[in-house]
Amino acid sequence: MHIPDGYIGLETAVPFLGAMIPIWRKALQKIKTTLKRKHIPVLSIGAAFSFTIMMFNVPLPGGSSGHAVGAVLLAILLGPWAACIGVSLALIIQALIFGDGGIWAIGANCFNMAFAMPFIGYYTYKLLKGNAEHFSKRAVFAAAAAGYIGLNAAALLTAVEFGIQPLLFKAADGTPLYAPHPLWVAVPVMMFEHLLIAGPIEGAVTALAYLYIGKTNPELLGVKGQKNIGSQMKEGAAV
Amino acid sequence: MSKTNVIPQWLLESDVSDFQVSRAKVNKNRKSFIEKTLAQLSDTIQNEFLSEIYAKKDGLLQKLDPRVKFVSFVLWIGFATLTGNITVLVVMYLSTLLLLFLSKLPILKFLKRIWVFMPVFTALMVLPAVFNFIVPGEPLWVIYQFKQPTHLFGLQLPELLAVTRQGVKAGVMLILRVSISVSLGLILTVTTPWARLMKSLHLIKIPGIFITMLDMAYRYIAVFVNRSLEMFEARKTRTIGQLTYSSNKQFVSNAIGALFLKSMHFSENVYMAMMSRGYTGQVETLYPFKLSKLDFGWICSIILFMTLLYIVS
Incomplete structure (x- = not known):
């Protein structure tokens, strides 16, 4: 889903960079007011986390593989603005160091995976969870659906960005200047893969990781953990 | 005689069949795809990026001011995206090879790294676009001529199936562009120490x-890649036989959750470590930036090169 340089024209890449600048600024402000200086390491380490799990290719039956982005999981656990910064950092490092995604295309990639994905995922989670408690069955379902919908929204945006290239930018003889596939090819191909394969993986990974954190460290979302060891021992002694 | 000196009967029995079964499974138990990716990544990060071996070489690009290098490379990539002339793109690609040579980088190793992933992937992606049903245009090579207009599921198919000139041109252009930008990006980052690259980002008003x-x-990616590798290894050392797909999936998800918790725990410690060493939110690097004659020479030659290419295209 990472867009390299050359797939989209500068005419598309630059406006996305322009759109991301106020978003990043707003995210930094939000973080400064809500998270304070203490959270600088939290976010950088969150980014390192997101980067690392993009490397966790989950094996698929049939030999292929897909990877999770983790943007929705970060959004649920740290809030969408923090997730936006965290995933952006991971994407920038990928673009600079590994050539995975272009340098000019950083704006478009961050818009898809670091802005649209965590926000859509986060509000899907909020909406579906409703008043249910954290880590309840309904909340776990909401996390799975949020991961699925968030990833597919990002994939759809990417496909549309590819698909409008041949419509907008063509040489005089009809040669497409950038990505050559029109919308009717780019969207179905991208969505087929993400609706059926990568989406369910992101959903499952989001929900299972969420469940794992619920079991082991629920304080992270402000939920009190199961009775502490002291009280468990007392109960044990009573039996 | 105490009982402890007697070896129990079940330990003396040899169960040959069981042993053979487990041997067979151990032989089959190869490294998983994730483990391979992580191991490779960890190797690259530690041996090449963090140790900055290429940035320490005595080449042309290593001597340039990082700000000049950063801005000129980004503009160069932008130029490659703007131009639609294949000759110009080929010249630009050849010039990246020259840069590899001038910076004393191992050319074959870098060519392998650049070409194995992105351009090959791009080639696969653009392959369907050479046909006329995606990019219509002049037929270059007619594959099949239908006798009459064919209908399939209510859609009218074009009368011939052909590779078009426009499609091939678009594909070649895209592959060249991707290889130019991947090469330039890689050359930029391996020849610049990371701290100095970060400092040059101040120039473009990044907070x-x-x-x-x-x-x-960047620093902690190496730590987390290693930690996750350790998780996989720890599980493997405790595993006998084959694992099911669902238990693998469960494990990967749990590993992600565990990694998240570790990272949160870790960040608290890092913060305290930073505070105790006097962190105030400001970062200083030891090298002051200075523009040299070489930098001006580089700027002039880049401008000249791009103007020439622009005139040609």
């Missing part, structure tokens, strides 16, 4: 706090 986070994230 300091953002750069600090970018810097830390």
